[in-house]
Amino acid sequence: MNWDHARIFLAVARAGQILAAAQRLGLDHATVTRRLTALEADFAAKVFERRPTGCTLTAVGEALLPIAERVESEMLRAQALLGGADLRLEGTVRIGAPDAFGTYFLAPRLGRLAERHPDLLLQLVPLPRTFSLSKREADLAIVLERPQHGRLVGRKLSDYSLSVYAARAYLARTGPIAGRADLKDRTLVTYVQDLAYSSGLDYMDALAEAAGRRFECASAVGQLEAVKAGAGIGILHDYAAATHPDLVRILPDVRFRRTYWLAVHADMRDLRRIAETDRFIAEEVRACRAQFLVADPAPGARSGRVARR
Template sequence: MSPKPTVPDAGPCRLDWDDLRHFLAIARHGTLSGAARALGVRQSTMSRRLAALEARAGAQLLQKTPDGYRPSAAGEAILGPVERIEAEADTVARTITGTDLRLAGSVRITSVETLATLVLMPVLAGFARRYPDIELELLADSRDLDLSRREADVALRLAPYTQPGVVARRLARVGFGVYASADYLDRHGRPDFAAGAPGQYTVLPSDELRQAPEMQWFAARTHAARPGLRCNRRQAALAAIEAGMGIGCLARYLGDGRGLVRLDAGPPPPARALWYGVHEDIRHTARIRALAAALAEGFAAAAARLDPPD
């Protein structure tokens, strides 16, 4: 009788960190598309990575529900350890980056879209000419990306940073004004802000931006007006005001010089500080320091445009 064939021991399950990173993104965002945007990859890549991870693990880690992907029992069990692995991997990456003395490599910058397009881009263009070996990546996004997780290296935001480990400094002041098109004013007349702008229409931001100081100021002066449009992009709000859909509050760098009428609504809206943020582990990296100096110089030169004295 011939002996039975020996089945080799499969050994411990060996998981790839990149697959685990994709699992974590899906668990956090609940959708393949949201996770793909967060990691900057294709949706098909997210699906393939998840399938590969579950095949290696021999277990279903995420369940697809009507509300999106949710961790299974096995997924819940590994969620905490995977988050700790992520934190350690991010620490290693920041430590390596922080000791890099070369004026080369990549820098990922995040900023709101209009600021990036109208003010930041000329600064980056000059920086790129001076440092051709530094590769810039710009994430024009209103989300508060996590610098500790290396979602971005440098961030420009109109609110103070609360993330642990982030070093921040004020880069500039941004002024605001109330605008309308000449055509809109011909049809509706000048707003009576003392009475709350009755008979007027307003262009308002989506819910996540309504708590901004300038929008609360604007809401107090237009409480009797009717919303003409709500939108989640400043560029779309500008287009709506230009199209005569209503009056709106815009940053001066966005509203000035476009043929719009800047309205006198009494004391001007409160200016806001523009903050530069970078994680403390990489702040002394040569390319980060070079970019910080270029941003300080560029935004100082743009000060009168960002917060005009009139």
């Protein structure tokens, strides 16, 4: 199989559009179209149904996809073994992360890795969504559940906790909150339930029935900013809330514990730029592990129990 044709086929299969694949590859639309046509001529069959809305794999394309991915994996191994660029830690590493972890933890730290390796281009994508490592949407991904499917390798980064917070100014304006009964006239700032991409984000029910109103925001960063601005109370990441002294932890018996996992595709983990970035993230988390879990309430303060869901 012609590798140049195969990599273009993979880019279009993953992007779903010729234009998006061309932009990702740094090629023009005509070049990508021409090479796809050459690939189809080699196989004497169509690999995509090309429509105005995008490209869909045909049955032949579906059969070709895992073969092209194996070719890609072998090329990556060859690059790791023979490529001088990889030895110099040169190239791009895209890191997919939940927006809270990406914004409040990774963003302030990744600059040190970039400074250490000037030819390494780091791309941090802190979005409230999942990333497909198999489709190469990211090289590394921080996820909320241990990878169970495909050729993905995952290792535990750290447990982390979430608690209920309100802004000091909000409490001064609306009165103290001593228990759930005090929530009946309050607004709960929470996520948009049908946009939650992981069961690990399911913690709204703990307070939704007690609160009088809800303000839903799909972004964890947006939720924190809304609570900080006095829009209501919210369940926030403790390590993120700790950086804002104007936030007060309330309802100490309502706690949640979750886990961050670091995932990488098995074919990518031996590339030095991937392995070095993986190692850097793991070491940074290890050094700051105490920040991810707040101490349990003192004995006798409410139930003192960490909620696990």
